[in-house]
Amino acid sequence: MVLAALGCISSSLLFLTPWGSNLRISLAEMVINTQHRDWAWMLVGAEKRDDMVNKMQQQIDVWGTDKQHDGLIKPDTRKRSASDLIKVVDIQDENHNTPTWRGKKMYVYDPRTIRLVTTSHKQEGEKISDMVKRTGALAGVNGGAFDDPQGLGNGFAPIGFLMSGGEVILTEYDGSVKQHVVGFTKKGILKIGLYSINELIKDGVTEAAFWKPRIIEDGKGLITSGDGGAGRDPRTALCQTKNGTIIFLVIDGRQPGYSMGATLKEVQDLFLAEGCMNAGFLDGGASSELVADGKLQTKPASRYGERRLPDGFLVFADPSSYKADNMWDGLTKIDAGGAYDNPGYQQEQAKLRAKATHSPSSPKPTAVHTPKATSEVDKPPTISPKSSPPITGDPEPVKKSPTPKSSTSPSPSPAKGSAPPKHTTGSDSVNEGNISSSSSKP
Structure with missing residues (x-):
């Protein structure tokens, strides 16, 4: 009776009060920003969920549309030693008595030393720590988006495109299609927003990947109300100050008692306080990580530790020493795993099998009926119906499924001239196939 009463009170607070409504919307934003987007209907209903997804996508496209003014950035081009090139500091939430997030901030004083590094493995991604060790880089963070089926992908299926050393490593679309971009020019200017590959080449961009959203343009914060609409999550973000300094921000999340993650607005405010002129995000969630001084500096949200990734942005004492591997060259289809x-999942299942095999049988209870013991062996992870990448462009209509309730609304429309919707699975997703690889220098 007491439990029933408490349940009624809780339900009333959540569904019949302004406080409860705001809480449900905030929680739904967090769910929408993961690979389990469909489940947000349980908090706000299918129609409201789809409306939130559409509005979020439209707003992100608006933030990325205007072209930044590169002339406002004057990079400091003096020669620096390796020991004077980067600085890593601890950061945490200072706006609450108990910090809601913790992470690291890395200053890179010469943006020309940053390169997009790609996996060196066939048919799978590579950990950032392994990339740093293999290339002799000083530090690195995770890069652009990728297809990640059920959160267990192999890190080999990038979304959108990759550029390194001025070469288009691969692309889903032709050179005239606008995509959300995070990249660097040969002169060290950070470019963020909606650009076509043709525009990037014209502007002298040499290192780039797909991700979003942009949150600061020419020194002006783009999130003017609310928290940005994506809830709290692990974040990897970057910005550039007037003197060219790049600031990478990696915030841990999804770890109650340690760090739940930051909102888009909190990251924007941190960057504005640093005097950043342009800022945006790289892939986040369980992929977020920072490696420096030869070790992992952050605590990834993945239960298997560091993830295999297709690419990352690494800092080099001698950036000319690296040439990207094109492991996608000649492929017409890409297996996302x-x-x-x-x-990690296979090892976990092996341990469960071994535990079940060697566990002594449970004693029978005194009751006449003896319930059969259950086993977790081979129990698959919780998997949501397939959905498109969180806060990336181009989510498709949510597919019908008995549970959770499916969506019937149309997919959000991308910005004019932006890439058509193709992504179908995972929190960092791209559909299998439709990838063209190129190793020719544009």
Whole structure:
């Protein structure tokens, strides 16, 4: 009776009060920003969920539309030693008595030393710590978006495009299609927003990947109300100050008692306080990480530790020493992987099998009926119906499924001239196939 009463009170607070409504919307934003987007209907209903997704996508496209003014950035081009090139500091939420997030901030004083590094493995991604060790880089963070089926992908299926050393490594679309971009020119100017590959080449961009959203343009914060509409999550973001300094921000999340993650607005405010002129995000969630001084500096949200990734932005004492591997050259289809080839998941299942095999049988209870013991062996991870990447462009209509309730609304429309919707699975997703690889220098 007491539990029933408490349940009624809780339900009333959540669904019949302004406070409860705001809480449900905030929680729905967090769910929408993960690979389990469909489940947000349980908090706000399917129609409201789809409306939130559409509005979020439209707002992100608006933030990315205007072209930044590169002339406002004057990079400091003096020669620096490796020891004077970067600085890593601890950061945490200072706006609450108990910090809601913790992470790291890395200053890179010469933006020309940043390169997009790609995996060196066939048919799978590579950990950022392994990339740093292999290339002799000083530090690195995770890069652009990728297809990630059920959160167990192999890190080999980038979304959008990749550029390194002035070469288009691969692209889903032709050179005239606008995509959300994070990249660097040969002179060290950070470019963020909606650009086509043709525009990037014209502007002298040499290192770039797909991700979003942009949150600061020419020194002006773009999030003017609310928290940005994506809830709290692990974040990887970057900005550039007037003197060219790049600031990478990696915030841990999804870890109650340690760090729940930051909102888009909190990251924007941190960057504005640093005097940043342009800022945006790289891939986040369980992919967020920073490696420096030869070790992992942050605490990734993945239960298997560091993830295999297709690319990352690394800092070099000698950036000319690196040439990107093109492991996608000649491929017409890309296998994004899944539970069947995820080493962490397979090891976890092996341990469960071993535990079940060697566990003594449970004693029978005194009751006449003896319930059969249940086993977790081979129990698959909780998997939501397929959905498009969180706060990336181009989510498709949510597919019908008995549970959770499916959506019937149309997919959000991308900005005029932006890439058509193709992404179908995962929190960092791209559909299998439709990738063209190029190793020719534009």
